Amino acid sequence: MVLGPFSSLLTKPASVVASRYNYAMIEGAGGGPSVFTQGLHNLFDVSPPVANLLISFAKYIQSLPASQRPATAAYATQNDPFTQPQVDTARQLLEQYGVKTVSNQVYPSETTDYTPIAQKMIASNAKIIVTGTLLPDIVAYIQAFKQQHFNPQAIIATAGPDQGSQFTKAIGGAPAAEGIFVPNGGWYPQINTFQNAQMVKDFLAKYGGKADDISSDVAEAFSVGQTLVQAATKIQSIDNAKLITELHSGDTFQTVQGPVKFNAQGENILG
Incomplete structure (x- = not known):
């Protein structure tokens, strides 16, 4: 079997x-x-669908009193199959x-110079x-915002802030993450x-730090392992064909992210 990799961009060809x-x-x-429009029967994503x-x-913004509700928004996204669908949906709403x-x-x-993009938002x-x-571009944007004293009411990123201490250290500490x-x-x-x-407990014992510093990548990867172990234990096999059949059986698997059950395309319908 194959576990991983990271990102929709890599998962599609892999x-x-x-x-x-x-x-x-x-x-x-x-x-x-x-990722799930390729007609594949062997792919299983244990995390919630991202779109x-x-x-x-967006609904939180709508729920705010009119006197507090922001009136304008700026959008910037990679042309990535993970990030862009989320941003497009948020913008439309x-x-x-x-x-x-x-x-x-x-x-x-592939962009590495985020300054022009940040300047347009500012x-x-x-x-x-x-x-x-992901992590590099949101860090660059926040650093640029701080340098220009640009302080919007709210910032949301599809990924980056979920990386725990990797994110907060890069932007100047946890206080700088207020409103993100x-x-x-x-x-x-x-x-x-x-x-x-x-x-x-095991992660902190091995790597140290605080619980809030743990990246969501850890939970995603751990959930993959949990799902594999439960499926293999039930069928008493790691044969690929048997695993695929079990993962498509309609069984529910328990993970640190919550319950997992796959549809025909391999998406977690309980996420």
Whole structure:
């Protein structure tokens, strides 16, 4: 079997190769919608589908009293199958809710100089910043915002802030993260889910730090292992064909992120 890899961008081609050789592929960080339109039977994502992860943020903005509700938003996203669908959905909803789009940028995922993108967001003077990022670009944006004393009411990123201490250290400490949102897919260190307390305890014993410093990548990877162990234990086999059959059986698997049950495309319908 194959476990991983990280990101929808890598999962798409990797899953095709795994399918060619009839390998079961279980992953926790490749949930972009286009990953599941390839007609594959061997791919399983234990994490919640990503396309709708920013909907709760948009609804939160809508729920604010009119006197507090931000009126403008700027968007910037990689052209990545993980980030862009989330940002597009959020933009469409916020526009429906009356939030005016004052900047909308899509840039190649290979970009390394984020300064021009950050400057356009700053120049827009948007009250909300919605970014389709991973760790490097959101860190660059926040550093630029701090340098220019740009302080919007809210910032949300598809990924980056969920990396715990890797994120907070890079932006100048936890106080600098005030007002920055990230969809966490349902996991946080204190959640009462299957084996989560033990996972957190073991992680801190090995790597040190604080529970809130743990990256969501840890929970995603651990959930992959939990799902594999439960499936293999039930069928008493690690044969790929048998694993694929079991993972498609409709059984529910318990993980630190919550319950997992796969549809025909391999998405977690309980996430």
